[in-house]
Amino acid sequence: MLSGVRVVEFEGLGPAPFAGMMLADLGAEVIVVHRPTPSPLTGEQSLLDRGKRSITLDLKSPADLGVARALCDRADALIEGLRPGVMERLGLGPETCHARNPALVYGRMTGWGQDGPRADQAGHDLNYLATSGALWHASAPGEPPFPPPTMLGDIGGGALYLVAGVLAGLLAVRGGAPGPVVDAAIVDGSAHMTALLMALRQAGSMSARRGEGLLDGPHWARCYACADGGFISVQCVEPQFYAAFLAVLGLDDTPALAEQHDPGQWPRQTAQLAGVFAAEPVAHWAALFDGTDACVAPVLSPDAAAQEPHMRARGVWQAPGGVLQPAPAPRFDGARRDPAPVPRRGQHSQEIRDELGRS
16 A cells, blocks of 8 residues: 555654554555664564664764665655654754655654653653553553553554554645654553543543443443453443343343443442353353354453454464564455565665665
8 A cells, every 4th residue: 555655764662663564564665774783672673673674874973874864865754763852963853854855754753742841751651641641441440550561552642643644744745745744642642542532421421530431330341350360351332232241141130230330330240240250261251152242252362362263264463484473454455464574683784775876
């Protein structure tokens, strides 16, 4: 879909490399500028570099800085995930790049944003979610909030918003606009993602108090521990699905569970269902609910998810070279795309330099 689009990515951690990977998954030519020495967190190869070409540059060297500028001159988009002001100090800030390439879409990925009182402070996924309001409903009532690591903030509120911003910028440039600067901040994106919850609050379905809303309090919207230490997820929101849920359990004639939407009964109903699910292992419940509309599913690890029949049939998880990883998404015309190879750090350095020399 993005064939012919060239993106230059400056090495960072987490959301910006994920955004570059997604653009590469979508067909863009992504050249990642790696530092000469790898970070202990990434090593010589990173799954997030799949489908990209890699060049190592020392941006403190005038010669290598010139190569980086030449790459930006020939790019449709740039993405970086450094602290505000770092790219400017390197001589690669938006003003400098736009003076040389006015159509460049300049994508910036940070936690706090390019401005504001916290802009220069360190932070991580959980901090951004906590400040944005997105963490508030991220647990059962009475338990400390803790969402899946990196997924809600770094990826959902960060990388995916950077991708959307870059794609919107590319469309604007094709329509004749100058290249924009995309300020993708995790606090902005994660707050934006709460719009559905806020719409439910407006409709009276969610409460400002934790544990009293449609999705963070009921006995039918949570995970339960099973006899083998595994977990089963239950989220039968609509009445017909709740009825199916009770019928499968053989509890459809149980008065204590008949009332679905009484918050005052939820703690007692939750305790009753916790006792039910604790009596059998996950496999028992997965088999019992299989093929029903009760909206129940086992909580799987990525390794187990790769073997689950539906996930396996769609090829959602792949393991090229023995490295487990998710296949590119979304699909177009229903066709599955397999993950592209992961380059070694600096693997294409000479190749890219030669191309710049020829052009």
